[in-house]
Amino acid sequence: MxxxxxxxxxxxxxxxxxxxxxxxxxxxxxxxxxxxxxxxxxxxxxxxxxxxxxxxxxxxxxxxxxxxxxxxxxxxxxxxxxxxxxxxxxxxxxxxxxxxxxxxxxxxxxxxxxxxxxxxxxxxxxxxxxxxxxxxxxxxxxxxxxxxxxxxxxTSDVREDTLALPRDRRAATVADALLADPADQRTLVELAEFVQISPRTLARIFINETGASLGKWRNRARLNHSLTLLKQGHTVEDVAAGVGYRTTSSFIETFRNNFGLTPAAYRRRFLV
Missing domain, CATH: 2.60.120.10 (Jelly Rolls)
Structure with missing residues (x-):
């Protein structure tokens, strides 16, 4: 061996x-x-x-x-x-x-x-x-x-909500940028220009290498980062803005649909 x-x-x-x-x-x-x-x-x-x-x-x-x-x-x-x-x-x-x-x-x-x-x-x-x-x-x-x-x-559940990272260097650069700043509002076209490839190519790479469209991948990245911010005690309103949601209500609805509880309820788990 x-x-x-x-x-x-x-x-x-x-x-x-x-x-x-x-x-x-x-x-x-x-x-x-x-x-x-x-x-x-x-x-x-x-x-x-x-x-x-x-x-x-x-x-x-x-x-x-x-x-x-x-x-x-x-x-x-x-x-x-x-x-x-x-x-x-x-x-x-x-x-x-x-x-x-x-x-x-x-x-x-x-x-x-x-x-x-x-x-x-x-x-x-x-x-x-x-x-x-x-x-x-x-x-x-x-x-x-x-x-x-x-x-x-x-008896623990296998987590399927992990965020797959693309292997392609150009797509990985986009992924790193969005993870570093989840509130980044650049469109598919703008992100493709950022790494000098066509929007169609960038979209295809994300689907092939992460199993999700860029939009769905970005949404998961925002939700995952919101968990960290809520755990740190930030308000729901600040977290919503900090991860790129235009309204707090849309953040709350998306969070509940994905995790089965509200951001406020999740935040209370970590309050002393």
Whole structure:
């Protein structure tokens, strides 16, 4: 077996100069959690582990690449990466990344866990991951916490609302611009001019490589960013304007149709 890309499951080709790592990450157990905080982005080159990995951006946006897929994730997503699956990850800008590494014997049962995919990150799952970072807690307590997390993960929904990122360089430039400024109101024609291709070509690339039209892709990008802003405590009105909706009412309706609750109800989940 080629082991040239198999590394110790912590800090693989990271931008250590701009990240604040969790130094107390090793333990004698068959699982552990790492935490990285960055204010200038954090990148992990393509690599693989001997362990399974659960990646969660507690804060910020996480771009993950595996199996020919490029995905943009937010705090409502956790990426399941089985052992020996080559992947690449980037935490963009200000953010906090938490990763659970575990022996393959501890993974949930079923063929589903042989393949990388994205699961729904419930508040309880996030709390348990954070709890497992504390190595001062009794070993038996940590084991029970890990077992509970495994049970919850096993029944978690596969998230299909992830934002696929185009591989084409020109379309990727457009995607990056819209993710950096979700309120960007440029039309398809204007965005095509920005990367010097025809509107028809840009539209075709987005459909072929992301499975969505540019309009639908942009709407999902806006909704995903709105989750982060609401979690940070911004008002519904400010969030609506900040992600590019012309009226608050249209934002509320779109948000409810996609997530099954109002922006205000979602925001209340994170208010102390």
């Amino acid at each position: 080629d082991t040239s890309m198999t590394e110790n499951p912590y800090r693989l080709a990271a931008n250590t100069a701009t990240a604040a790592p969790d130094t107390a990450n090793e333990s004698s157990e068959d699982f552990f959690v790492t935490r990285d905080v960055s204010n200038d982005g954090l990148h992990f080159e393509p690599h693989r582990h001997d362990t399974d990995e659960l990646m969660w951006a507690r804060e910020g946006r996480l771009d993950v690449r595996f199996g020919g897929r490029n995905l943009s994730l937010h705090h409502g997503h956790m990426a399941w990466i089985p052992a020996q699956v080559t992947h690449e990850a980037t935490l963009l800008g200000d953010g906090e990344l938490m990763c659970l590494f575990a022996d393959t014997r501890l993974r949930p049962t079923g063929d589903r866990w042989d393949q990388p995919h994205v699961v729904a990150a419930s508040p309880l799952m996030g709390t348990l991951v954070h709890h497992l970072r504390d190595l001062d807690r009794p070993r038996a307590e940590r084991r029970k916490t890990r077992e509970l997390l495994t049970e919850i993960i096993a």
